[in-house]
Structures are given as C-alpha cells and as structure tokens.
Amino acid sequence: MSVWNRLRRSDHEKVRQLLSPYLDGEVSQQEKATVEQHLRACRACQDELEGLRWTIGLLAQTSAEPLPRSFVLRKTDVEPARKAPRLQWAYPLLRGATAVAALLLIVTLAVDWGAGRGARPAGAPVQTRSIQNLQEEKALPQESAPQAAPLATGVANAEAQETPPSAADAQASSPPPLKTAPTAAATPTRANQGRPVPTGVAGRQAVPPGSPPSPTPSGSNRHVWGLIEAVLGALLLLLLGATWWTARHR
Amino acid sequence: MDEQSLIAAAQQGDLTAFNSLVEQYQQGVFNTAYRVLLDADAAADATQDAFLSAYRAIGKFRGGSFRAWLLRIVTNACYDQLRAKKRRPTASLDALLLSPDDPGPFVTERTQDNPLDQAMRVELRDVIHAGLRTLPPDQRLAVVLSDIQGFKYQEIAAIMDVSTGTVKSRLSRGRAKLRDYLLDQKELLPDKYRLKRKV
Known part of the structure; x- marks a missing residue:
C-alpha cells in the first residue's frame, strides 16, 4: 500500500468517527472543514452519512408512547412507612433475661449431673430403697402403717429421703438391723414389686446398707432449687412473650 | 405558577x-x-x-x-x-401475548392517525425497538437522549454523568450499529420509511 493510500485510509477512518457529531454540529471548524473536504471525494462516507441521517430521522419519527397510568404521587406514597413500635428499651432487659436463663439452666444441669455422678460410682448398680426400707431405717412412727401403702413413686421416695433425720432417727438407724439386702432394688420388695425402679433423683440418694444416711438437701436448699425453677419458668414465659410480640409486630 | x-x-x-x-x-x-x-x-x-x-x-x-x-x-x-x-x-x-397483527395496548389509544398510518407507525416502532435492543444500554441511552429526547451533548453528559467525549463516542457507535441493523432489516420497514439511495 502506498503512502498516499495509507494517508487516505487513516483520513477516512478519522472522518467516519466524526460523521455523527458532524450531523449534530458538535465538531470544531477545522474538523468540519476536514469532513466536508473528505466527503467530496469519498462515496463510502457519503453513504454512511446518508445512512446516519436516515436513522436519526426514523428515531425522531417514533411517536411518544401513551402513558399507561398517571405517575402523580399520593400522600401514602411519600409518607415514610410507619414502622412497627419497637421496644428499644426492652432489648437490654430481654438480653439480660436470656443470659440469666441460660446461666441458671447450665447451673441446674451441672448440679444435677454432678450430684448424680457423685452419689453412685460409675458402673455400680442403681440402688434404691423402697419406702418400706426407709421406714424401717428411720424408724418412723408410720412403721405400723400398712406395708402396701402406695408411696413407692420416685418423687415420693426422694421426698421421704430428703426429710432431715431427727436424733431419734439417727439412733435408730445407727445399728443396721435392716432386713434390706444391698440389692434392694434388684430384689423388689412388696412395695415396689412390679413397678419401675426409680432412678435419677431418688436413685442418687441410694444408701449403702450399714452406712449412716448420706447428707440430704436441707429445707433451705429445697427452697433455693424451688426458687431457681420459678425464676427459670418466669424467664421462659417472658422470653416466649417477647418472641410472640416481636413476631406479631414485625 | x-x-x-x-x-x-x-x-x-x-x-x-x-x-x-x-x-x-x-x-x-x-x-x-x-x-x-x-x-x-x-x-x-x-x-x-x-x-x-x-x-x-x-x-x-x-x-x-x-x-x-x-x-x-x-x-x-x-x-x-x-x-x-x-x-x-x-x-x-x-x-408472549401480542401477535404481529396486534399493535398492543398503547396503540389503540391513538385515534388521530388513520389506520394505515397507525399500522405503519407500529411497524416502524417495532423495528426500531428491535434495533435498540441490539445496543448496549449505555449506547442505547445516549441514542434515546439525543435522537428521541433531543438533548445536547453537554446535557447528555450531565444526565449520564460522563464526559462529552464519551457521549460523542457512545452516540457515534450506537447510531452506526442501529443504522446497520435498520439497513439489514429494511424489508420489515414500511416503504415510506426505507432509505432511498441516490443512484
């Protein structure tokens, strides 16, 4: 390609880029002169310019689209969306309640689990005392009560055990005149015959034969545990209520 | 006011x-x-x-x-x-719903044109829209603002938040692509809108 042709070609490309702004009158005087001079000699650029002019003419003839609706704003459009009332002040309270509830739950579970492990060596058979044995051990006045009294439930068992032994009880229980075998639970007595062997709270209170009664929770301890349970229940109710309220007002 | x-x-x-x-x-x-x-x-x-x-x-x-x-x-x-x-x-x-014979919901509201003009306008609009669809959004917007809305380069630059040189370039490329598309599809255009080349 000759130098002259190369120059003409680069001129042609430059002018092609200027055709669109040339039609809009967005070129400098010098650019305008260059374009017009080139157009006189270049048929391709004349066609391009004609095509561009035709395209712009067609675009100008596209009529306006009728509005599908009015876009006038209503008051409800511009008013800030009313937010659901939020109890900002309640969040720290609820957070604290959650923390306390979690802590109490952990403490309760830990104490419960620890007491269960401490009362019974690992692998040892679960030993329980029937109500009959208890009565015998403690030489309670109810000794003369019918042996088949319906008191063999675990909780009742535990409660019976939790009763602090009196001095007379201690005396009565110090010698082991018990008829109970070490496997009291394994050999069911008349009282617990045919019933499930209570474990857990009652089970961990198992007393080996011949040993003095293990220390049992005092009345104040019972009150503490009762209080913890009440607080846990109240916190649970509070958190459930807060969850319900939040879900409803979201 | x-x-x-x-x-x-x-x-x-x-x-x-x-x-x-x-x-x-x-x-x-x-x-x-x-x-x-x-x-x-x-x-x-x-x-x-x-x-x-x-x-x-x-x-x-x-x-x-x-x-x-x-x-x-x-x-x-x-x-x-x-x-x-x-x-x-x-x-x-x-x-999906409109057939080529159905001008669409907007056109039926135009009553000032006679039916033939109306039909030709619909054909023109469809071809132009198809052509605009081939352009990248930036070039399409430049073409619309310039050739349909009639804005000057500086106004387009302000609207699009770009320089005037960018507007010039986008408009030049967009128009050239659209022209090529319309020339390719000229059979779809009503006769009165076709490019009459000088012989």
Whole structure:
C-alpha cells in the first residue's frame, strides 16, 4: 500500500468517527472543514452519512408512547412507612433475661449431673430403697402403717429421703438391723414389686446398707432449687412473650 | 405558577406543587424509560421510582434544567431495573401475548392517525425497538437522549454523568450499529420509511 493510500485510509477512518457529531454540529471548524473536504471525494462516507441521517430521522419519527397510568404521587406514597413500635428499651432487659436463663439452666444441669455422678460410682448398680426400707431405717412412727401403702413413686421416695433425720432417727438407724439386702432394688420388695425402679433423683440418694444416711438437701436448699425453677419458668414465659410480640409486630 | 415557583414550593414539601411538575414531565420521563428498558411494566416502575426519588431529593436540586435532573434520576432507575432484570431474567408477558397483527395496548389509544398510518407507525416502532435492543444500554441511552429526547451533548453528559467525549463516542457507535441493523432489516420497514439511495 502506498503512502498516499495509507494517508487516505487513516483520513477516512478519522472522518467516519466524526460523521455523527458532524450531523449534530458538535465538531470544531477545522474538523468540519476536514469532513466536508473528505466527503467530496469519498462515496463510502457519503453513504454512511446518508445512512446516519436516515436513522436519526426514523428515531425522531417514533411517536411518544401513551402513558399507561398517571405517575402523580399520593400522600401514602411519600409518607415514610410507619414502622412497627419497637421496644428499644426492652432489648437490654430481654438480653439480660436470656443470659440469666441460660446461666441458671447450665447451673441446674451441672448440679444435677454432678450430684448424680457423685452419689453412685460409675458402673455400680442403681440402688434404691423402697419406702418400706426407709421406714424401717428411720424408724418412723408410720412403721405400723400398712406395708402396701402406695408411696413407692420416685418423687415420693426422694421426698421421704430428703426429710432431715431427727436424733431419734439417727439412733435408730445407727445399728443396721435392716432386713434390706444391698440389692434392694434388684430384689423388689412388696412395695415396689412390679413397678419401675426409680432412678435419677431418688436413685442418687441410694444408701449403702450399714452406712449412716448420706447428707440430704436441707429445707433451705429445697427452697433455693424451688426458687431457681420459678425464676427459670418466669424467664421462659417472658422470653416466649417477647418472641410472640416481636413476631406479631414485625 | 411557573416552574421555578413549583420547584420552590415542592422543596418546602408541597406535594401538590410537585405533582404539577410530575404532570408536566411524566410523558418524557416515561418515554425515556420505555425506550431504554423496552418493557412497559419495567418502564412504569422506573418512572414511579424516579418521581418518588425526585420528591425525596428535591431539596438537593440546585437549579439548572429540572428536566435534565429528572432524566438523570430516571436513568439511574433504569440502570437499577436493568441490573434487576439481569439477576432475574424474565420473559415479557406482552411479548408472549401480542401477535404481529396486534399493535398492543398503547396503540389503540391513538385515534388521530388513520389506520394505515397507525399500522405503519407500529411497524416502524417495532423495528426500531428491535434495533435498540441490539445496543448496549449505555449506547442505547445516549441514542434515546439525543435522537428521541433531543438533548445536547453537554446535557447528555450531565444526565449520564460522563464526559462529552464519551457521549460523542457512545452516540457515534450506537447510531452506526442501529443504522446497520435498520439497513439489514429494511424489508420489515414500511416503504415510506426505507432509505432511498441516490443512484
């Protein structure tokens, strides 16, 4: 390609880029002169310019689209969306309640689990005392009560055990005149015959034969545990209520 | 009330004054959105969003062309719509339901043209829309703002938030692509709109 042709070609490309702004009158005087001079000699650029002019003419003839609706704003459009009332002040309270509830739950579970492990060596058979044995051990006045009294439930068992032994009880229980075998639970007595062997709270209170009664929770301890349970229940109710309220007002 | 007074009142929170401006500009704003998005529902959404944004931001309007300011807002709304469409591509229900013989819901409202003119305009519109669809959104917007809305390069640059040189380049490329498309599809154009080449 000759130098002259190369120059003409680069001129042609430059002018092609200027055709669109040339039609809009967005070129400098010098650019305008260059374009017009080139157009006189270049048929391709004349066609391009004609095509561009035709395209712009067609675009100008596209009529306006009728509005599908009015876009006038209503008051409800511009008013800030009313937010659901939020109890900002309640969040720290609820957070604290959650923390306390979690802590109490952990403490309760830990104490419960620890007491269960401490009362019974690992692998040892679960030993329980029937109500009959208890009565015998403690030489309670109810000794003369019918042996088949319906008191063999675990909780009742535990409660019976939790009763602090009196001095007379201690005396009565110090010698082991018990008829109970070490496997009291394994050999069911008349009282617990045919019933499930209570474990857990009652089970961990198992007393080996011949040993003095293990220390049992005092009345104040019972009150503490009762209080913890009440607080846990109240916190649970509070958190459930807060969850319900939040879900409803979201 | 003139435009400046309406703008001043709207800046004080007067919704009625702002709605007067909406009535004045809604046609142009919707048309721009429609040509850029090429979807009537999306264009209506973009227009509504744009007017709502304009009402909330009118306190920041510091003079100049209110129309250009509005079109800048609708341009952003259109880009939002295009981005959303890219994330969730959907088939246009209109495109599924309308046959080539059915001019669509908008055209039936035009009663001033005779049926032949009306039909030819619909054909022209369809071909142009198909051509615009081939352009990238930036070039399409430049073409729409320049050749349909009649803005100057500097105004387009302000609306699109780019330099005048970029506008020149986008417009030049967009027009050239559209011209090539229309020349390829000239059989689809009514005869009176075809390019008559000089022999």
